[in-house]
Amino acid sequence: MGEHYDYDLFTIGLGSGGTRASRVAAAHGARVAAAEEYRVGGTCVIRGCVPKKMLVYGAQFAEDLEDATHFGWTVEGKSFDWVKLRDHVMRDVGRIEGIYTETLEKHDVTLFHERAEITGDHQITLASGKVVTAKYILLATGARPHVPDFKGHEHVITSNEAFHLDKVPECILILGGGYIANEFAGIFNEFGAQVVIAQRSDTILRHYDFAMRDRLMQLSLSKGIEFLFNTQIEEVVKQEDGMFEVRFKDKEPRHFDCVMAATGRVPNIEGLGLDTVGVKTGERGQIKVDEFSKTNVDYIYAVGDVTDRVQLTPVAIREGQAFADSVFGDKEPYAVDHTCIPSAVFSHPPIAAVGLNEREAKDKYGQVAVYTSDFRPMKNVVADRNERSLIKMICDGASGKILGIAMIGPDAPEIMQAAAVAVKAGMNKADFDATTAIHPTVAEELVLLR
Structure with a gap:
């Protein structure tokens, strides 16, 4: 490869995409x-989906222990220790971080546990002052929470x-009203906190099907979570x-012992030296790339949340894999298909979806058939x-092709992963109808929709 460079590839940022x-x-x-x-593993492993899912598991026991009495179990002296859970989760995060690091080292990836900046053409300068060169540079620095x-x-x-938290x-x-806001609302509510969600608009989870988000809001209200819509904060004192007094623009002040922002994420581009070599960014600060994750600078690529x-x-992870295969592999370059991506909200209960929601399907296809099971x-x-x-299935009214599936309920994300394969493959409603159900399960409703 590029023998006159120190490395063939220099990756800045070792989250999921950069590591892969x-x-x-x-x-x-x-x-x-x-x-x-910071730490190998990035947002997901260190302070995102992995530890959050562990907290979701812990929070679910609040309901499971209550329900257990109806199944003949007697649970005496139950109590919850936040510090014990928190510290155990952090220990497991450390374990996973070690696995990520060990995997890279086994593949002879040279690791620098310090900040890096592009300081010239094919040139990277580390915080220690060390200067190296690389034929290709990959930016995978992720994003951070936005605070209004x-x-x-x-x-x-x-x-x-x-x-x-202590x-x-x-x-x-x-x-905020997105997935992070609703996930932590469910977690803290199950742990006994009084939870209030304040949202600038009148909608939560705006990218999800309206029936799913309405059902989650109804269930959240029944669990004691309060919603303040069309609300803007003026000051926190x-x-x-x-305690903190929160002053709103159009409501009476309220007092809380914690205020948390879950209002979106901002790409981490500061101090990367993008201006030095002329890498273009978008209006939200995202690094602009083509379908193969290449920036406007021929040898610089970017994957993950920093591209937004x-x-x-x-x-x-898929973007990182495609980049590495395409640039360093022995097959034709290929791009990641960003359509029909399944997703989940690990709320209480969770939501999962794949494909188009009903509004999107009607806008694109006009005539659609909608099947539900409540x-x-x-x-x-x-x-x-x-x-x-x-459960809601949206199909093309003419062909019966499944355009999208959404679900809220126990194990919805686990069920949706398998269903997503069918939707991605372009299967029809008739294919689901012809599949024998596994009874009794929640998932069987997918093949019994009428």
């Missing part, structure tokens, strides 16, 4: 180095800090007792829990 790209490129025979200024700019915003935490807040205000295409860990899962019936699940 570095490992695969090295497996193809490239000389690879990578720099990570209002007076007192320095008192607000984000999902980054939520994993390290205790569960008694009363928490969560700003810290009180002498440690689809901010999901599996997408970053039911109480058997476990909820026995547990005397009045919580209904909902």
